[in-house]
Amino acid sequence: MSLKKRYLMTPGPTPVPAEILLSMAKPIIHHRTAEFEETVKEARAGLQYIFNTKNEVLLFASSGTGAMESSIVNCFSAGDSVIVARNGKFGDREKQIAETYGLEVIDLEYAWDEVVKTEDIARELAANPAVRGVIVTQSETSTGVLNPIKEIAEVVRAYDETIMIVDSITGIGAVACETDDWGLDVVMTGSQKGLMLPPGLAAVSVSEKAWRAVERSTLPKFYFDWKKYRKSIDKNTTPFTPALTLIQGLNEALKLMQEEGRENLIERHSLLAEATRQGVEALGLKLFAPPEGRGSAVTPVWTPEGIPSGKIVKIMKEDYGVTITNGQDDYKDRIFRIGHLGYFGMFDIITTLTALEMALTKLDYDFEQGVSIKAAESVFLAART
Amino acid sequence: MSLKKRYLMTPGPTPVPAEILLSMAKPIIHHRTAEFEETVKEARAGLQYIFNTKNEVLLFASSGTGAMESSIVNCFSAGDSVIVARNGKFGDREKQIAETYGLEVIDLEYAWDEVVKTEDIARELAANPAVRGVIVTQSETSTGVLNPIKEIAEVVRAYDETIMIVDSITGIGAVACETDDWGLDVVMTGSQKGLMLPPGLAAVSVSEKAWRAVERSTLPKFYFDWKKYRKSIDKNTTPFTPALTLIQGLNEALKLMQEEGRENLIERHSLLAEATRQGVEALGLKLFAPPEGRGSAVTPVWTPEGIPSGKIVKIMKEDYGVTITNGQDDYKDRIFRIGHLGYFGMFDIITTLTALEMALTKLDYDFEQGVSIKAAESVFLAART
Numbered sequence: 001m002s003l004k005k006r007y008l009m010t011p012g013p014t015p016v017p018a019e020i021l022l023s024m025a026k027p028i029i030h031h032r033t034a035e036f037e038e039t040v041k042e043a044r045a046g047l048q049y050i051f052n053t054k055n056e057v058l059l060f061a062s063s064g065t066g067a068m069e070s071s072i073v074n075c076f077s078a079g080d081s082v083i084v085a086r087n088g089k090f091g092d093r094e095k096q097i098a099e100t101y102g103l104e105v106i107d108l109e110y111a112w113d114e115v116v117k118t119e120d121i122a123r124e125l126a127a128n129p130a131v132r133g134v135i136v137t138q139s140e141t142s143t144g145v146l147n148p149i150k151e152i153a154e155v156v157r158a159y160d161e162t163i164m165i166v167d168s169i170t171g172i173g174a175v176a177c178e179t180d181d182w183g184l185d186v187v188m189t190g191s192q193k194g195l196m197l198p199p200g201l202a203a204v205s206v207s208e209k210a211w212r213a214v215e216r217s218t219l220p221k222f223y224f225d226w227k228k229y230r231k232s233i234d235k236n237t238t239p240f241t242p243a244l245t246l247i248q249g250l251n252e253a254l255k256l257m258q259e260e261g262r263e264n265l266i267e268r269h270s271l272l273a274e275a276t277r278q279g280v281e282a283l284g285l286k287l288f289a290p291p292e293g294r295g296s297a298v299t300p301v302w303t304p305e306g307i308p309s310g311k312i313v314k315i316m317k318e319d320y321g322v323t324i325t326n327g328q329d330d331y332k333d334r335i336f337r338i339g340h341l342g343y344f345g346m347f348d349i350i351t352t353l354t355a356l357e358m359a360l361t362k363l364d365y366d367f368e369q370g371v372s373i374k375a376a377e378s379v380f381l382a383a384r385t
Numbered sequence: 386m387s388l389k390k391r392y393l394m395t396p397g398p399t400p401v402p403a404e405i406l407l408s409m410a411k412p413i414i415h416h417r418t419a420e421f422e423e424t425v426k427e428a429r430a431g432l433q434y435i436f437n438t439k440n441e442v443l444l445f446a447s448s449g450t451g452a453m454e455s456s457i458v459n460c461f462s463a464g465d466s467v468i469v470a471r472n473g474k475f476g477d478r479e480k481q482i483a484e485t486y487g488l489e490v491i492d493l494e495y496a497w498d499e500v501v502k503t504e505d506i507a508r509e510l511a512a513n514p515a516v517r518g519v520i521v522t523q524s525e526t527s528t529g530v531l532n533p534i535k536e537i538a539e540v541v542r543a544y545d546e547t548i549m550i551v552d553s554i555t556g557i558g559a560v561a562c563e564t565d566d567w568g569l570d571v572v573m574t575g576s577q578k579g580l581m582l583p584p585g586l587a588a589v590s591v592s593e594k595a596w597r598a599v600e601r602s603t604l605p606k607f608y609f610d611w612k613k614y615r616k617s618i619d620k621n622t623t624p625f626t627p628a629l630t631l632i633q634g635l636n637e638a639l640k641l642m643q644e645e646g647r648e649n650l651i652e653r654h655s656l657l658a659e660a661t662r663q664g665v666e667a668l669g670l671k672l673f674a675p676p677e678g679r680g681s682a683v684t685p686v687w688t689p690e691g692i693p694s695g696k697i698v699k700i701m702k703e704d705y706g707v708t709i710t711n712g713q714d715d716y717k718d719r720i721f722r723i724g725h726l727g728y729f730g731m732f733d734i735i736t737t738l739t740a741l742e743m744a745l746t747k748l749d750y751d752f753e754q755g756v757s758i759k760a761a762e763s764v765f766l767a768a769r770t
Contacts, residue, residue, distance in 0.1 A: 001653050001656060001730065001731055001765070001768060001769075001770065002645045002646065002649035002650065002652065002653045003645060003653055003728070003729075003730050004730060005730040005732065005733075007732065025410075260387045260388060261387065264387035265387065267387065268386050268387045268388055271386060318770075319770040320731070320732075320770075321730070322732075343388070344388075345386060345388050345389060345390040345706070346386055346705070347390065347392065347705075347707075347732075347735075347736040347739065347740070348390075350732075350735060350736060350739045351732040351735060351736065354732065354735045354758060354762060355732070357758075357762060358762055358765065358766055361762070361766055362766070368759075369755075369758070369759040369762050369763070370754075370755030370756055370757075370758045370759030370762070371755055372755075373739060373742075373754070373755045373758040374753075374754040374755030377739060377742060377743055377746070377754050377755070378754070380386070380743065381743055381746055381747070383386060384386075
């Protein structure tokens with residue numbers, strides 16, 4: 001067809017609503033003004049709402065990786081022991097960053113289709129009481145697998161000198177993340193995910209326990225020095241030039257998210273994920289994530305036998321304008337991933353399932369056309385409207 | 386679901402692509418400038434491409450009804466005879482306008498689900514050789530019924546003093562309209578239809594034969610005086626303040642349409658309409674338009690027995706954010722209409738059919754979920770990608 005609309009169904013960047021785009025298109029203001037202080041003040045309150053926390057949430061002009069690195073250099077010193085529990089590409093990255101700064105990593109490695117086991121962390125903590133931090137990815141972008149953050153934090157909480165660091169870059173806004181209730185010391189996210197913004201902004205919430213760790217840290221830092229950000233944010237400003245328009249957009253995003261409501265937001269993502277899962281299973285495909293680790297941000301699916309997932313991704317994009325992604329690293333051509341975190345509604349799932357059905361038809365995969373839509377419709381019909 | 390994206394599936398206004406919205410958001414220029422003359426020049430060429438004509442296409446800051454009225458007051462005089470062939474609400478309006486200006490209307494009235502019959506026009510013309518004009522709606526917005534403009538124009542062409550006036554407001558850009566090859570003297574459209582713009586701009590192409598009629602016309606006119614517009618457009622300007630940003634947007638629209646190509650544009654609409662028809666028929670619903678009068682701009686569908694169409698429209702809009710329309714006048718609760726002219730791709734049809742399936746499920750209509758998607762997929766899969 002001569003007109004292909006584009007549908008971005010990836011776990012970041014995610015589509016940006018028109019309201020946010022328009023708020024970022026406003027004339028540039030200067031950042032050392034009362035007007036910008038109001039903007040920062042509004043962002044602080046909104047972020048605390050979305051992070052479920054009374055902690056201060058710091059904002060960086062950086063990608064999510066910058067936020068990850070900031071948590072290592074601010075909370076630890078060279079030679080400190082940390083547990084990195086990893087079951088995907090972004091867990092691997094946490095380990096790399098920790099090692100780059102000379103931390104002793106107690107490495108809990110899992111297969112990508114497993115969830116991190118709380119008992120392993122409990123065992124390692126008991127055996128190594130000097131461990132200063134436990135680092136876990138909540139929602140693995142590389143696989144969509146969800147780790148049991150709440151349970152793990154319960155274990156970590158008993159250790160006064162050990163902080164719980166959560167990479168919730170693909171989690172916040174899509175899955176429950178009760179920062180204060182669960183006792184999460186450091187939680188980070190990036191703008192191009194559940195916050196529905198373009199990339200370029202990262203946010204990190206820091207608990208009092210984490211601030212005590214910051215006091216002990218001797219690793220060198222300048223741009224990512226949390227203390228500078230805390231001092232500035234107390235005055236509703238930033239230590240360095242902020243990503244001005246992204247923060248304007250953030251406020252619009254936070255307004256939309258607050259209007260929708262935290263619980264509704266999580267419920268919506270849960271429905272989108274359930275409809276996607278029911279849809280692909282109706283096609284006879286197998287879900288990659290184990291039942292106990294199925295998140296609402298990304299749905300990873302094993303490709304049918306004999307069809308490299310890249311072929312599905314290519315047809316969906318080139319013929320139908322629907323962008324999903326295949327796997328990463330070892331899973332490159334073995335899985336595909338449908339992102340549905342952020343500005344997505346039910347018909348984005350319907351569109352994706354239909355494009356998937358058409359791609360599978362072209363690849364001679366045997367199934368009954370329309371069954372995935374029937375399955376997704378049933379999920380949506382059973383939900384509140 | 387707490388986030389409802391909105392889908393506008395009506396036969397006008399139609400969705401406006403981001404490229405066009407952005408072009409209309411440029412800083413306002415003055416209209417008595419060389420810059421605006423360039424804008425008009427570009428619009429003239431683009432409109433001639435889309436109208437398939439070497440005739441000048443005049444632009445009015447008005448709705449489509451303004452263009453309809455302009456064709457009456459410019460081409461005729463009080464007491465002139467015209468044939469109005471009408472099978473819907475907009476045909477009715479042509480008759481009202483003609484009568485308002487004291488024309489003698491030879492009224493060919495058809496049921497809304499019939500097409501205008503060429504032989505009736507041939508007969509009336511033969512019986513009334515003094516008839517000055519034949520007025521027909523190409524694509525009836527009220528019903529989606531397509532009238533055989535090409536055939537009718539062949540008949541009218543034989544009469545030197547009779548012009549063929551075509552309301553193609555819902556036609557241009559969605560169905561073939563070969564202004565010069567078919568010998569159409571006056572063809573009009575509105576901006577909020579196939580041109581993918583907001584409402585507020587109308588365009589009328591005028592043949593040499595029609596200009597001769599204009600010379601004879603004695604009806605009073607000022608704002609809609611075509612001669613004023615012709616004199617101005619020769620200098621790439623307008624007699625009165627133009628709808629400046631809409632003309633900027635028009636040029637962007639014409640660029641998109643030229644990039645897509647006239648033939649592709651018509652083929653795309655034809656596919657969207659075919660998928661819609663196959664989809665609703667798979668649900669066991671009956672098409673309103675007769676087989677010989679099925680256009681590509683709007684698909685009208687008889688509502689299932691016992692379910693007023695307004696109920697379907699309401700659930701689709703309120704529960705799923707998908708706006709279609711019900712019937713007009715006598716058909717208000719008896720049909721619903723799915724618009725697909727303008728900026729629509731295959732997944733807009735999929736979305737609409739899915740929302741329709743869910744609404745019908747809620748209304749206890751008996752069918753197998755997913756069948757309409759299967760039918761639509763088959764249409765899209767059989768087409769060139």
